[in-house]
Amino acid sequence: MEINEPKDLGVHPFDCTSTLRESHRQNIYGAAFNQYRLPEETPIFATVGSNWVSVYEVPLVEEQNGNKNLIKLIASYKDGNDDEAYYAVCWAIDPQTIKSLLCFGGKFGFIRVVDATSGQMIRMLSGHGQAVNELRAHPSKDGIVASCSVDLTVIIWNVNQSNYLVRLGGFRGHRNQLLSLDWSECGNYIVTGSMDHSIKLWSLKGKPGQKIDQSLGIVEEPNTESKYSVQTGDEFALAFVRHVSAKKESSKTQPAMVQHPCCTTNELHTNYVDCVRLCGPFVFSKAVSQNCIYVWKFGKFEEKIAGLDHLVKPDSLVSMLSSLRLDNNVNWFAKFELDPFKKWLLCGNNSSAIYAYNIRDKIMEGKAQQVLKVFDGADAQVRQVCFEPYGRLAMAVGDRGLLSRIDRWTEDRSTTIPIKRKRLASQDE
Numbered sequence: 001m002e003i004n005e006p007k008d009l010g011v012h013p014f015d016c017t018s019t020l021r022e023s024h025r026q027n028i029y030g031a032a033f034n035q036y037r038l039p040e041e042t043p044i045f046a047t048v049g050s051n052w053v054s055v056y057e058v059p060l061v062e063e064q065n066g067n068k069n070l071i072k073l074i075a076s077y078k079d080g081n082d083d084e085a086y087y088a089v090c091w092a093i094d095p096q097t098i099k100s101l102l103c104f105g106g107k108f109g110f111i112r113v114v115d116a117t118s119g120q121m122i123r124m125l126s127g128h129g130q131a132v133n134e135l136r137a138h139p140s141k142d143g144i145v146a147s148c149s150v151d152l153t154v155i156i157w158n159v160n161q162s163n164y165l166v167r168l169g170g171f172r173g174h175r176n177q178l179l180s181l182d183w184s185e186c187g188n189y190i191v192t193g194s195m196d197h198s199i200k201l202w203s204l205k206g207k208p209g210q211k212i213d214q215s216l217g218i219v220e221e222p223n224t225e226s227k228y229s230v231q232t233g234d235e236f237a238l239a240f241v242r243h244v245s246a247k248k249e250s251s252k253t254q255p256a257m258v259q260h261p262c263c264t265t266n267e268l269h270t271n272y273v274d275c276v277r278l279c280g281p282f283v284f285s286k287a288v289s290q291n292c293i294y295v296w297k298f299g300k301f302e303e304k305i306a307g308l309d310h311l312v313k314p315d316s317l318v319s320m321l322s323s324l325r326l327d328n329n330v331n332w333f334a335k336f337e338l339d340p341f342k343k344w345l346l347c348g349n350n351s352s353a354i355y356a357y358n359i360r361d362k363i364m365e366g367k368a369q370q371v372l373k374v375f376d377g378a379d380a381q382v383r384q385v386c387f388e389p390y391g392r393l394a395m396a397v398g399d400r401g402l403l404s405r406i407d408r409w410t411e412d413r414s415t416t417i418p419i420k421r422k423r424l425a426s427q428d429e
Helices: 207-215 235-253
Strands: 014-021 028-033 044-049 052-057 072-078 086-094 099-106 111-115 121-125 132-137 144-149 154-158 164-168 178-183 189-194 199-203 256-258 263-265 273-279 282-287 292-298 318-325 344-348 353-358 370-373 382-387 393-398 402-408
Touching: 014 353, 014 370, 028 382, 028 393, 028 402, 044 086, 044 099, 044 393, 052 086, 052 099, 086 144, 099 132, 144 178, 154 189, 154 207, 164 207, 189 273, 199 282, 207 256, 344 382, 344 393, 353 382
Parallel strands: 028 086, 086 132, 132 178, 164 256, 178 273
Antiparallel strands: 014 402, 028 044, 044 052, 052 072, 086 099, 099 111, 111 121, 132 144, 144 154, 154 164, 178 189, 189 199, 199 263, 273 282, 282 292, 292 318, 344 353, 353 370, 382 393, 393 402
């Protein structure tokens, strides 16, 4: 289904239109919109904070009964363990029932998969040895999700199965906990950022990609029939054939392991890298206490996403495109997001401000085209910003249970809820 890109009204198209505080009043570390909703359906997003998961509707037009609630809580789940704390959330889908699945994880390393409609837990995914810091859904393959963890690894799952498919990490992997990851648009690469100040790019071509496709039934399973022929009565030969066949059968269920990234660098950032995102061949990355977001790529500009894609030694050459100024970037674990059409990047800081960068037309200016306050002026860290799947609005979540709705004013939204717009400043003001 082809979706037209929204056309912005003016150069300052964003406005904070509503704010609320979740009852637990703890920090909200993660948020995600349900990317499977149709354009005509009401957008739905989820948040995770403390041991709570909350699901909201955010209507695009005013309801006929006069209800002007712009952020409507429709469901919430509380973990029975008061010591649990969730840091990451994303959406998936069950291909059999076409039901939306909510996936979330945190402190204890388990990823819970819940039927978003009934609240019933479908399964609990176990593979990480420590906390899960981020979850990201595959850009095109439903049910495939990647998670990164304090245990120094990335795991790729089919959330409709219990066993994981691929693990990234090991000999040439990160040396401190992973804080962020993202998929390339083609799904063949994953980029990771870590507390060790490094950023690595991992290739999923070959066996890892085959594992993912096999879990979805896209390719046929390899033939496991033995090529050996023995006569009945030859017990040693029969035992050998059984061993070979069992080994081949076992290899079908064994996860693929990737210990060597195709690209790596630790020359850009001098502190924890807490957010990385891919946009075409370019990496957007942010580190704690560095008041900027870097825009760059591995290898030379004329090369592909993975530079020279060395087979023996990871490519460590980087080419810098731009640096986007971000004030008051003090606290770690704060994530930015790009809109679905790759025009805007929104990032929050520790003083309740959202910086909006036009990365398509004005990326070389190195500054935000708009700065707006969220959380009704409360001084709190913005932990994450997420866009609605069609780019029409965004949500910001942060400390002390605060979340704000950010509307994007466009030419085709004349029927949206009427809000008196506040004066919006640019970064120079």
